[in-house]
Amino acid sequence: xxxIKVSTSERNELIDITDKVQQAVNELGFVKGVxxxxxxxxxxxxxxxxxxxxxxTRDIIYGLNKIVPSSGYYHSEGNSDxxxxxxxxxxxxxxxxxxxxxxxGTWQGIYFCEFDGPRLRxxxxxxx
Amino acid sequence: xxxIKVSTSERNELIDITDKVQQAVNELGFVKGVxxxxxxxxxxxxxxxxxxxxxxTRDIIYGLNKIVPSSGYYHSEGNSDxxxxxxxxxxxxxxxxxxxxxxxGTWQGIYFCEFDGPRLRxxxxxxx
Amino acid sequence: xxxIKVSTSERNELIDITDKVQQAVNELGFVKGVxxxxxxxxxxxxxxxxxxxxxxTRDIIYGLNKIVPSSGYYHSEGNSDxxxxxxxxxxxxxxxxxxxxxxxGTWQGIYFCEFDGPRLRxxxxxxx
Numbered sequence: 228x229x230x231i232k233v234s235t236s237e238r239n240e241l242i243d244i245t246d247k248v249q250q251a252v253n254e255l256g257f258v259k260g261v262x263x264x265x266x267x268x269x270x271x272x273x274x275x276x277x278x279x280x281x282x283x284t285r286d287i288i289y290g291l292n293k294i295v296p297s298s299g300y301y302h303s304e305g306n307s308d309x310x311x312x313x314x315x316x317x318x319x320x321x322x323x324x325x326x327x328x329x330x331x332g333t334w335q336g337i338y339f340c341e342f343d344g345p346r347l348r349x350x351x352x353x354x355x
Numbered sequence: 356x357x358x359i360k361v362s363t364s365e366r367n368e369l370i371d372i373t374d375k376v377q378q379a380v381n382e383l384g385f386v387k388g389v390x391x392x393x394x395x396x397x398x399x400x401x402x403x404x405x406x407x408x409x410x411x412t413r414d415i416i417y418g419l420n421k422i423v424p425s426s427g428y429y430h431s432e433g434n435s436d437x438x439x440x441x442x443x444x445x446x447x448x449x450x451x452x453x454x455x456x457x458x459x460g461t462w463q464g465i466y467f468c469e470f471d472g473p474r475l476r477x478x479x480x481x482x483x
Numbered sequence: 484x485x486x487i488k489v490s491t492s493e494r495n496e497l498i499d500i501t502d503k504v505q506q507a508v509n510e511l512g513f514v515k516g517v518x519x520x521x522x523x524x525x526x527x528x529x530x531x532x533x534x535x536x537x538x539x540t541r542d543i544i545y546g547l548n549k550i551v552p553s554s555g556y557y558h559s560e561g562n563s564d565x566x567x568x569x570x571x572x573x574x575x576x577x578x579x580x581x582x583x584x585x586x587x588g589t590w591q592g593i594y595f596c597e598f599d600g601p602r603l604r605x606x607x608x609x610x611x
Contacts, residue, residue, distance in 0.1 A: 261483070263451060265451060282563075300417065445572075
């Protein structure tokens with residue numbers, strides 16, 4: 228397993244980790260198959276989305292904030308919205324690897340989703 | 356493939372199956388890589404979330420019920436909300452295994468999500 | 484990797500690709516383990532849901548349209564709702580294979596989710 232460190236600076240934030248995941252694939256020496264990109268946190272997630280116009284990630288955060296209300300829950304830590312977003316987006320993504328390279332669509336990037344930052348976070352990469 | 360039986364008692368319920376998944380990994384004799392935890396039902400899902408404060412799973416159910424209205428659909432069985440939640444949360448999770456042990460974050464548990472119970476359900480575990 | 488072509492005809496549409504994925508498994512000669520079904524587009528997704536009553540997929544589209552508003556975003560292309568749905572449903576699904584056959588529940592089908600069609604799309608299948 229290869230570990231990536233991610234430092235976030237907002238409560239809700241999407242950070243492009245594509246290059247770091249490619250570096251992890253290189254260091255694992257993985258050539259062909261599928262890798263899992265997993266975050267071990269319950270108020271964060273991994274997603275794949277557009278890497279061209281930064282308004283897209285801004286809109287994903289804005290849209291999720293409208294869909295998932297931030298108050299009105301039981302859990303005393305006040306971050307139940309973060310836990311719900313984490314389960315909606317999911318703890319991991321799977322990406323095909325060929326000739327040691329991540330196979331992504333033209334506009335796809337891999338994103339670490341922070342839903343309860345700012346914090347120092349981890350992402351784990353393992354070949355399947 | 357290893358099969359886990361899950362008996363649910365509410366219409367919407369999250370049940371911690373982490374120990375049963377670890378037992379499946381043991382029985383499969385799987386040592387290193389990634390496993391898939393998959394549910395073969397279309398009104399259920401698998402998620403990873405906090406295993407410490409039970410208010411978190413309670414809030415996830417409460418939050419999803421607010422996000423996904425329970426009525427106003429075409430499907431005559433009256434469980435379209437259950438199908439939508441199933442696709443939003445997802446039919447499977449992938450978890451890294453090292454030295455025969457599930458690698459999860461400190462606060463992470465693996466949950467079977469019942470969205471149309473109570474029922475007797477199955478979860479399938481297979482090494483990738 | 485095996486590539487599937489999908490031609491969509493609506494802005495929002497769920498298309499059953501189960502047979503095409505089984506055909507991909509056959510052509511890859513994959514016998515046992517887990518396969519990844521991945522879409523390289525950022526306004527589409529892959530999901531698993533009911534294949535019996537077509538009202539279910541109709542309700543999933545209807546429900547997602549109510550959950551994710553179609554306007555009020557920054558991104559100038561006017562398809563931020565499509566990007567949000569893509570991240571909520573997810574770019575891939577993982578399915579167990581035994582004796583060369585996809586292992587799905589009785590009512591489960593694999594669906595390509597179009598959220599910004601009509602377009603010509605791709606789905607990539609790879610054994611893990």
